[in-house]
Amino acid sequence: MSKKSTTWDLTKIFETEKEYKDKLNEIYSQINLFEKFKSKLNPENAYLCLEKESEISKSIEAVYVYASLNRDLDLGNPKYQAETEIVEKLLTDFSTATAFINPEIAAFSSQDLEKMISDKRYENYDFYLKEILRNKKHILSKDMEELLSQISAFTTDFKKIFQMFDNADLKYSNIKDSKGNSHKLDHAIYSRHLKSFDRVLRERAFKKYYKGYIAYKNTISSTYIASVKKDCSIAKIRKFENALSKSLYSDNVKSCVYENLLNSVNKYLPTLHDYVNLRKKFLGLDEMNMWDMYVPLIQAESKDYSYEDAIEIVKKGLLPLGKDYQNLLDKAFSEGWIDVYPLRGKRSGAYSWGCYTSPPYLLLNYSNTLNDVFTLAHELGHSMHSYYSDSTQCYEKAGYSIFVAEVASTVNEVLVLKYMLQNAKGEQKKYLLNYYLEMFRTTLFRQTMFAEFEYLAHKKYENGIPLTGEMLNKEYLKLNKKYYGKGVKHNKEIAYEWARVPHFYSAFYVYKYATGLTSAITIACNLLSDSTYVKKYKDFLSSGGSDYPVELLKNVGVDLETETPFITALNEFESTLKEFASL
Numbered sequence: 001m002s003k004k005s006t007t008w009d010l011t012k013i014f015e016t017e018k019e020y021k022d023k024l025n026e027i028y029s030q031i032n033l034f035e036k037f038k039s040k041l042n043p044e045n046a047y048l049c050l051e052k053e054s055e056i057s058k059s060i061e062a063v064y065v066y067a068s069l070n071r072d073l074d075l076g077n078p079k080y081q082a083e084t085e086i087v088e089k090l091l092t093d094f095s096t097a098t099a100f101i102n103p104e105i106a107a108f109s110s111q112d113l114e115k116m117i118s119d120k121r122y123e124n125y126d127f128y129l130k131e132i133l134r135n136k137k138h139i140l141s142k143d144m145e146e147l148l149s150q151i152s153a154f155t156t157d158f159k160k161i162f163q164m165f166d167n168a169d170l171k172y173s174n175i176k177d178s179k180g181n182s183h184k185l186d187h188a189i190y191s192r193h194l195k196s197f198d199r200v201l202r203e204r205a206f207k208k209y210y211k212g213y214i215a216y217k218n219t220i221s222s223t224y225i226a227s228v229k230k231d232c233s234i235a236k237i238r239k240f241e242n243a244l245s246k247s248l249y250s251d252n253v254k255s256c257v258y259e260n261l262l263n264s265v266n267k268y269l270p271t272l273h274d275y276v277n278l279r280k281k282f283l284g285l286d287e288m289n290m291w292d293m294y295v296p297l298i299q300a301e302s303k304d305y306s307y308e309d310a311i312e313i314v315k316k317g318l319l320p321l322g323k324d325y326q327n328l329l330d331k332a333f334s335e336g337w338i339d340v341y342p343l344r345g346k347r348s349g350a351y352s353w354g355c356y357t358s359p360p361y362l363l364l365n366y367s368n369t370l371n372d373v374f375t376l377a378h379e380l381g382h383s384m385h386s387y388y389s390d391s392t393q394c395y396e397k398a399g400y401s402i403f404v405a406e407v408a409s410t411v412n413e414v415l416v417l418k419y420m421l422q423n424a425k426g427e428q429k430k431y432l433l434n435y436y437l438e439m440f441r442t443t444l445f446r447q448t449m450f451a452e453f454e455y456l457a458h459k460k461y462e463n464g465i466p467l468t469g470e471m472l473n474k475e476y477l478k479l480n481k482k483y484y485g486k487g488v489k490h491n492k493e494i495a496y497e498w499a500r501v502p503h504f505y506s507a508f509y510v511y512k513y514a515t516g517l518t519s520a521i522t523i524a525c526n527l528l529s530d531s532t533y534v535k536k537y538k539d540f541l542s543s544g545g546s547d548y549p550v551e552l553l554k555n556v557g558v559d560l561e562t563e564t565p566f567i568t569a570l571n572e573f574e575s576t577l578k579e580f581a582s583l
Contacts, residue, residue: 009336
């Protein structure tokens with residue numbers, strides 16, 4: 001492997017600052033070109049407009065990524081803060097200038113759209129046109145569409161209201177641990193406190209955190225109930241059977257996928273109860289509370305994992321993906337795809353992001369922990385998915401759906417975890433197995449519980465049952481008891497957990513986390529058991545957004561319209577639990 005690099009090489013987007021500025025000016029000069037198409041689109045000239053839209057969109061993506069990545073290297077540097085704002089304003093102008101395109105093409109007759117789909121000139125836009133054709137039955141009259149557009153200015157505000165309350169207005173005072181040391185409490189730190197081995201700190205963090213939401217229970221309840229009413233009303237206006245159907249429709253997902261998830265997970269709740277009981281036993285508690293549910297059963301080893309160690313582990317763990325995948329990993333490590341170490345002013349966390357014409361860059365804040373090793377594997381999964389899609393698909397079909405966005409990243413994480421388990425012994429093996437069990441508990445089980453809660457909330461309203469905050473608390477507490485069983489005390493505060501979940505303001509979103517893990521488990525197991533399967537998986541990675549996500553997963557042997565992949569994942573949880581319990 002070539003010598004590794006640890007910082008981004010952003011010259012792969014623009015070689016010089018002047019080139020970036022020139023591209024920015026070029027975009028400004030082209031935005032008004034769409035005026036000549038406005039109110040004049042027809043099946044003969046629409047492809048010219050779409051081609052110009054793609055050309056400029058690709059350029060805007062490049063300048064936006066370039067400015068944003070530079071900003072994230074030093075959030076205290078005003079230069080790229082300003083540049084990012086300039087590009088965001090440009091993006092708004094572009095969106096405004098091209099807003100007429102979709103409505104005008106949607107107004108074409110079904111016959112014209114079908115002809116365009118088979119027309120060679122529209123080859124790059126055939127899936128886009130199929131989507132317009134599929135959505136025609138839910139497009140209303142011009143007056144109704146204008147009315148819905150106007151009221152969207154405030155019907156989308158429920159999420160903003162909650163975010164403003166949650167991120168700006170909700171404040172916490174410090175808490176003390178068992179030794180009297182003071183600790184800050186906020187959203188970011190709360191989860192760390194729940195993983196602390198200091199039980200006093202965990203309890204105080206839990207109670208004070210929920211006290212903030214309980215104090216505003218009426219405000220939060222009213223906001224969420226209004227959001228549910230909005231979801232159901234818009235679905236009805238757009239001629240959908242219910243709010244769930246409308247939400248699933250955007251990805252062309254059948255309701256049986258959602259139902260398969262709920263039904264399958266509910267069948268395996270006794271196994272989750274066994275895990276909860278095992279947690280209680282491992283922690284040596286006479287009574288386990290909800291604030292004890294996140295503390296690791298095994299302390300992480302104190303060993304440092306250097307970045308070089310991480311590279312070696314990740315490469316070995318991903319050997320089942322083949323030689324060309326290994327070569328791409330070498331490119332990522334040696335050609336400036338990854339900014340590795342934390343620096344003053346650098347954005348926290350980790351992500352993978354790039355534009356169609358650049359490598360998929362990774363931002364890390366590597367600090368030599370085992371979690372950092374898994375983060376590297378995870379983000380490389382995102383990057384390789386983007387690389388394969390961008391290299392294979394045209395720009396218009398390269399972007400993949402959120403529905404499958406976490407699949408490749410989780411496949412990588414599972415493969416690396418399984419590789420490490422092969423060579424692990426003693427406490428390290430216990431730690432890795434517990435890590436895997438927690439992945440299932442927090443992603444497959446907990447997100448499904450969230451999905452079941454919002455399903456119940458919307459269903460009750462659609463059935464004419466008035467929603468109240470008290471009812472929501474009661475239903476959520478019932479779900480918490482059903483999912484976690486009698487091995488844990490269901491403290492009164494947990495009835496309000498629904499009130500702190502921002503995803504509920506994007507209805508029926510959270511189930512995608514559970515289906516993502518479910519899909520990844522089947523894929524990872526197949527990669528390890530069948531050497532010929534890797535070609536199918538590479539085809540999936542290369543497919544971008546060229547088809548609907550459920551269909552793309554079917555091509556790789558994951559049929560979410562059956563219970564099979566869900567049962568496969570849940571059996572994996574069950575077997576992992578048995579192995580952990582036997583140690």
